[in-house]
Amino acid sequence: MPTVVIYDRLSRLFAEEAPDHRINACKAYAEQRGWQVIHIATDTNVSGATKLEDRPGMREVLSWLPRADYVLAAKLDRYARSVLEFQRLLKAADSTHATVVTADGVVSPENASIIINVLAAFAEYERDMITARIQASKDHFRSRGNHLGGLAPYGYAVDGPVNNKRWTIDETAASIIRECAEQLTQHGASLAGLTRNLNERGILPPADHARQRDGRKVRGQVWHTTTLRDVLYTPAVRGWLVQAVPGEKRGALTNQPVLDAEGRPLSAGPALLDAETWSAVRGILDEKAKGRGVRRSGKALLLHVAPCSECDGPMYRQRREARGKDYTTYVCRKGVGKHGIHRPNVIVAAPVEAMVTAEFLKRFGRLKLMRWTEPDGSAVLQLSEVTTQIERLAGNLVHLEPGGAAARIAVTQLNALERRQAELRTEAEQAEGRWVDAGRTVKTEWEQRDEEGRRGLLIDLGARVVISPPAPGAPKRFDPSRVSIDFEGPAWMRDADPATAELAAIARDELNEVP
Structure with a gap:
């Protein structure tokens, strides 16, 4: 009796997409053909473009190939959505004299050698179309300043309907960010000291804080200086969507704000730190990022203040x-x-x-x-914010009753904003440290x-x-x-x-x- 190994793959596991019905279809097909099912292998949450050796279920299939006459899946795209990976599977099956077929009848033992490569090419084309649709959807939501998935940056939570998710301030975490920023900029604190203080106070780090907030079990993680540095350094604290710079590894130190058509950062939520504070924090963190061979500060009061009279070296x-x-x-x-x-x-x-x-x-x-204070672009950032406020307020003004109380308040605010805009424009044009x-x-x-x-x-x-x-x-x-x-x-x-x-x-x- 011919033997068969059944394989099924899912990119994402949802209740309505459970693999049972496809596996049952494969079993029925095998029974109809008079084949003996010797193994069933499945992969869940695995892309069709993933290499064969990187899929646990497919590794099982490959190990059973020497004992099987056929490999059976419900449809061709369950095997792979990459011509290269499918060709590798075909070569592996051919080396053991096994045949790759599908339960929908499209690829049968009779036509497998003719049709299978053509259908694999169409499967890859469909994968490319799905990728393009997903990317277009992400670009659309990104242009609206929507949250694109995953955990929100520390200091924020995600709120809103499925197609319009935004960041809202998580006050518990936001207060930690503001406190640390103030200690750094106003009181000469160090990252090491702040990190130690957070751990001593039992403040949960970002991942565990999100788990506790969402009602999940925390993992007992602690703050590290690099964790705190990333939390304070990222442009996300300004409420901006961020993305990796092409060619750079994704990370808080290299991510850049997503810009709109006019070159302004896209906002996904309210700012945790104002422009001046954030710029000051980044300047301090950049200054503290010293490499090897550069003198580092210790904990002694007089380190690098008290030299030895004999050799002028540090005490x-x-x-x-x-x-x-x-x-x-x-x-x-x-x-x-x-x-x-x-x-x-x-x-x-x-x-x-x-x-x-x-x-x-x-x-x-x-x-x-x-x-x-260093001229690191804070004036430009504030100028952008003030200009946006002026545009919004001017737009609202046309809908107010002329001469009314609300209109008078709006005009007063506009005048103040325009004065501030002029000051910031001058400061931006003539920026220098002071x-x-x-x-x-x-x-x-x-x-x-x-x-x-x-x-x-x-x-x-x-x-x-x-x-x-x-x-x-x-x-x-x-x-x-x-x-x-x-x-x-x-x-x-x-x-x-x-x-x-x-x-x-x-x-x-x-x-x-x-x-």
């Missing part, structure tokens, strides 16, 4: 505790051990840090803190920052703390004379023209003299 903090007491020190590694190039240079950390802090706050505590008032004093900022953030302030204000080795035979206790503290002054003063810098220095000295 590193070594944390040591014993019996509840802190014996942490700063040490120059080039003065330690048998390979040291100069005499040992070690100093107790706590008093030197306290000494630098006191001197720093005495000199600069009352100064207004300034923040550097220092802006952060709205608080250096002392207030110092008190709000952690150790890493405070080190950033010391660097910004030009701190240099030179540590000298102890004199031979000196007692083993903290000696303030070993510490030389100097400040170049705030970066915003150093960058100013000489006349402005001199006036600022005079004002600073006068301020320091106030009791």
Whole structure:
């Protein structure tokens, strides 16, 4: 009795498309022909263009070919929608003297050698047509700013009917994004510190947050610095649809906004961060993306602030505790051990840090803190937003009663927007980096920052703390004379023209003299 292996494939598994009826049709065909079914193999959620070896069910078919006279599927397109893959199947079957047929009678043992290649070509053509239709549908929904499937970016949820899905703000996640953005831009926080804080607070990372929100079981994942970086860096936080750049691997660092016919980003939902904040966040993250060989910031307050007087190398903090007491020190590694190039240079950390802090706050505590803003396109982004608001408001104005209260309010808003539009246009045309008032004093900022953030302030204000080795035979206790503290002054003063810098220095000295 001839033997047969039955095969069925589904691109997507839906209840109404279950393979049972096709397999039953194959069984009936085999019974009619007097063939013995020796195996049934199925593939679900597998494309017809997938390679044969990448399909679990097809691998079963190939393993049974030496024991089968026929391979049977309900229709030709169940085997493959690629002429190349179908030819490979035919060659595999021919090598074992098996014949590929279909239960619908189109390909039978009598005509298989003639018709099968022609029909396979039509199956591939149909696949190309389906692909073109799906792509056209995606292009249509993308042009409307609709969500195209999958999880929404962190900070958003998906809402709306099937053909008009949009992003809505997920306030729980959005508040995390805004909090982290503020800590980065306003308080000198680091990605590592923010990531550690999120994990300590039990904040779920993006994938687990989406699972919990949708009522699914979480997997116990944690935040990583790269996860937080991607969440903050992606253009999706502006409410824009994003797509991969051709030739680039898809990812938050390389994705670009989808643009409309006029070159403006397509919006799929409200923005989580305004243009200026997002631009500042990206600038900070780009600055922190240092490669190998570039000096990296550690966690010590005086790292890269306190050099050794002997070699001008950095003093590193070594944390040591014993019996509840802190014996942490700063040490120059080039003065330690048998390979040291100069005499040992070690100093107790706590008093030197306290000494630098006191001197720093005495000199600069009352100064207004300034923040550097880079011309990275934020003005252009805001200009686009304001122009869109003007167009919408102008369109609504024609439908309002002339001289009415609503019309007067709309005109007032239009005037304000047009003034802002003019300011942004000027700013965009003459964009350059500048220092802006952060709205608080250096002392207030110092008190709000952690150790890493405070080190950033010391660097910004030009701190240099030179540590000298102890004199031979000196007692083993903290000696303030070993510490030389100097400040170049705030970066915003150093960058100013000489006349402005001199006036600022005079004002600073006068301020320091106030009791």
